[in-house]
Amino acid sequence: MKSEHVPSGIPGLDELLGGGYPRGRVILVTGGPGSGKTIMAMQFLIDGVERFDERGVFVSLEESRFHLLNEMQNFGWDLEKYEKKNQLAIVDASPLRQIGSSIKQEEAVHLREDSKNSSVHIRGPEFSIQALSTVIRSYVRVTRATRIVVDPMTSLALQFPDEQNRRAAIIDLLDSLVSMGTTSIVTSEIGPSFGGGITTREIPPEEYLCHGVIVLHNSHFAGRGVVSALEIEKMRECKHDRQLHPYSITEKGVTVYAERFLG
DSSP states (O other): OOOOEEOOSOTTHHHHHTSSEETTOEEEEEESTTSSHHHHHHHHHHHHHHHHOOOEEEEESSSOHHHHHHHHHTTTOOHHHHHHTTSEEEEEOOSTHHHHHOBOGGGOTTTOTTOTTSOBOOOSGGGHHHHHHHHHHHHHHHHTOSEEEEEOHHHHHTTOOSHHHHHHHHHHHHHHHHHTTOEEEEEEEOOOOBSSSBOOOOOOHHHHHSSEEEEEEEEEETTTEEEEEEEEEEETTSOOOOSOEEEEEETTEEEEOSSOOOO
16 A cells, blocks of 8 residues: 655655655654754644644753744744644753653643642653653644654763663654554654764664665865755655755755756
């Protein structure tokens, strides 16, 4: 059975994906600082609202809502306008432990049905995924969202120094996102992955566990300055291009180019 695609909102990317992201799946966008991960993820939500009337939830685990709104204005995206129309929800979940220590009752109804007059207190990192999932689910229900962004997952993973616990936490979050029936993008940070040629890097567990992985390479080359290239490392249910392709961040967001990156 052929999977349904969800347009990415990124000019040039859907052609490489064979139509877009697989609907109902979780896609990881990973790259170094300044590579465009947050922009690319937000572009996915904005495109959904503007072209398909598909509502979205953006969960920020690092950047404050204030700074996120200001940053996105640089691309002509008035996030507050979409919020007022209930087309987009911006969830400031930074730092994550604030969610775990004090969740409002309306966001925690699935955790404590009997806490009608008080906040729910959740102690310990083992509960943070459950708390975060509950918050996300509540916003999805209110907005009737079909698209979710969690940015960046790195902040979440750092709470679990033990590799086995970290992997279990990531699985729990991904399973929760899939269970909501949404198409989701999660982001993570990596160090430089090439420079004067492809280099090896440690593969974090989220890259194995997500349904698709897009890597944003952003490195310095002698005499050429910063060179950016996108790689679709994997994309289940999609016949996709596996070559490196140059991309740029413009005043309208991320654009991917059809020519192959030759180094």
